[in-house]
């Protein structure tokens with residue numbers, strides 16, 4: 001029987017459900033019927049840093065929402081699979097395409113549709129708000145809920161297990177590595193704005 005630490009260090013791909021994992025599970029509807037979701041910015045920073053550290057991230061959701069595509073693009077997540085009626089076949093196809101073994105996979109889910117893909121993965125993770133059946137199957141349960149830091153918690157734990165946390169963070173994590181947001185943070189204007197203007201004003 002593998003230890004929890006052995007399972008954690010083996011993981012190469014973390015598969016995330018959306019509703020109840022990346023969000024609190026709430027569904028909001030705009031005036032034109034569009035679905036709105038609330039994502040956690042601290043989860044976002046961890047997702048960006050995970051990919052930098054070589055831990056790939058994928059999203060598999062049973063629902064479809066433009067908001068998910070938008071957030072995934074911000075975070076540099078390429079593997080986004082929405083409207084997955086059969087999550088297992090989606091995950092198996094992904095696993096084969098990427099050449100990964102079941103033990104290379106971690107899955108974080110919160111409800112019954114996630115149980116089949118949790119059975120495939122070498123490591124099963126759950127947020128605090130997961131239903132009892134999912135929490136029972138999980139090897140590791142966050143104390144934090146979906147949309148409230150559960151993904152941040154899980155990624156920190158996975159990266160610590162390979163000594164890749166804390167990272168040397170330069171931006172606020174709101175964007176993907178190549179985004180303009182990160183470039184502006186690297187360039188320094190947002191960081192130095194508190195001091196530089198005063199220094200320029202003083203010789204006047």
Ligand SMILES: [Mg+2]
Pocket residue numbers: 017018019020021109110111
């Ligand atoms: Mg869910």
